[in-house]
Amino acid sequence: MVKRHFSNSIANIHLDFLLKNLKAIKNRVPAKKVLAVVKCDAYSHGAVKVSRTIEKEVDWLAVAHIDEGIELRMAGIKIPILVFGVPTYETAAAYQTHNLTATVSHDSHFSILMDGTSYHINFDTGMGRLGFRPVNAASVREMAIANQRLICSGIYSHYATADDPGSDFVILQNERFQKVLSHFPEVPLVHMSNTGAIANYPEINHFNMVRTGLGVLGYNSGNTQYEWLNPILTWKTKIVQVRPIEKGDTVSYSSTWIAPKNGYLATLPVGYGDGIPRSLSNKLNVLINNKLYQQVGNVTMDMVMIYLEDDKLAVDSEVTLLGEGAWDASDWAKHAGTNVHEILTNLTNRITFQY
Numbered sequence: 001m002v003k004r005h006f007s008n009s010i011a012n013i014h015l016d017f018l019l020k021n022l023k024a025i026k027n028r029v030p031a032k033k034v035l036a037v038v039k040c041d042a043y044s045h046g047a048v049k050v051s052r053t054i055e056k057e058v059d060w061l062a063v064a065h066i067d068e069g070i071e072l073r074m075a076g077i078k079i080p081i082l083v084f085g086v087p088t089y090e091t092a093a094a095y096q097t098h099n100l101t102a103t104v105s106h107d108s109h110f111s112i113l114m115d116g117t118s119y120h121i122n123f124d125t126g127m128g129r130l131g132f133r134p135v136n137a138a139s140v141r142e143m144a145i146a147n148q149r150l151i152c153s154g155i156y157s158h159y160a161t162a163d164d165p166g167s168d169f170v171i172l173q174n175e176r177f178q179k180v181l182s183h184f185p186e187v188p189l190v191h192m193s194n195t196g197a198i199a200n201y202p203e204i205n206h207f208n209m210v211r212t213g214l215g216v217l218g219y220n221s222g223n224t225q226y227e228w229l230n231p232i233l234t235w236k237t238k239i240v241q242v243r244p245i246e247k248g249d250t251v252s253y254s255s256t257w258i259a260p261k262n263g264y265l266a267t268l269p270v271g272y273g274d275g276i277p278r279s280l281s282n283k284l285n286v287l288i289n290n291k292l293y294q295q296v297g298n299v300t301m302d303m304v305m306i307y308l309e310d311d312k313l314a315v316d317s318e319v320t321l322l323g324e325g326a327w328d329a330s331d332w333a334k335h336a337g338t339n340v341h342e343i344l345t346n347l348t349n350r351i352t353f354q355y
């Protein structure tokens with residue numbers, strides 16, 4: 001990474017909002033333990049900073065890759081950390097060395113992990129990604145019993161369709177998991193719900209722990225927006241150039257936008273290399289002086305252009321890209337044809353993050 005002396009754009013992270021979001025989640029699913037998912041650098045928000053802020057208020061953390069867990073341990077995070085990914089011969093020792101909890105999602109994992117490693121069993125009730133099939137619950141139990149050298153501290157599953165309300169498949173997966181659990185009555189931690197399940201299915205069985213990534217960061221996962229979550233990130237930049245534009249002038253690669261009349265065009269020093277999806281070309285709106293302006297032409301790697309119509313705004317005018325009255329990450333996701341998770345994880349470290 002290039003050492004940054006000057007910022008092109010700044011993401012402000014309001015760490016205090018994390019605790020508010022956490023409180024709102026706890027109100028939504030009372031008396032449940034909370035596991036905060038801080039994989040992928042807490043969806044670009046900074047896993048160490050986020051984890052330090054919430055460490056005393058959550059029961060567990062989780063990451064996708066073992067390196068992400070090691071990073072948190074090296075930063076002095078002490079609470080239990082679950083690794084969702086697959087353990088291998090290469091990584092087995094690191095679970096022990098760094099006191100990370102493994103996910104056992106295949107027969108081979110029982111032999112790969114080292115003596116004394118703690119693990120959660122993952123069952124695939126319909127996600128179709130990782131995990132044992134429910135029909136094998138009895139034999140998984142036998143393997144767990146045969147491997148007393150390992151410590152089984154939890155069991156979990158994952159929803160495929162919880163991001164929006166009204167999915168029968170959520171109910172079906174929940175029922176399948178309950179049947180699996182009848183084989184594991186003595187496993188202490190049982191968890192299945194992600195942010196979508198917490199937000200959209202408050203009445204469902206949440207077992208004794210919920211997992212939340214997006215929620216604690218203040219975002220909704222699907223199309224339903226809940227006002228009890230507050231995004232902790234706002235992303236701003238400044239206009240670097242303002243130029244007159246004439247009717248018929250074209251803008252950016254492939255000339256996809258043609259000026260409808262004479263006016264002004266602003267250039268911003270951020271593009272898809274910073275995390276603005278190219279699929280938002282000619283769709284994105286940004287906020288300048290409390291007014292929404294249209295981004296025009298294809299998003300380029302390092303810059304985007306904004307149509308100011310007749311407003312001859314000043315160079316250095318502040319531009320809000322995400323949050324605080326501008327479009328939020330859900331708006332971006334909807335118009336880019338993706339999910340909020342991808343919008344956030346695509347924010348790159350070319351952005352200056354301030355805490």
Ligand SMILES: *Cc1c(COP(=O)(O)O)cnc(C)c1O
Binds near residue numbers: 039193194196212213
């Ligand atoms: C990423 C992930 C989560 C968190 O999902 P959110 O929608 O951010 O709450 C929970 N569980 C598993 C297994 C995951 O991979």
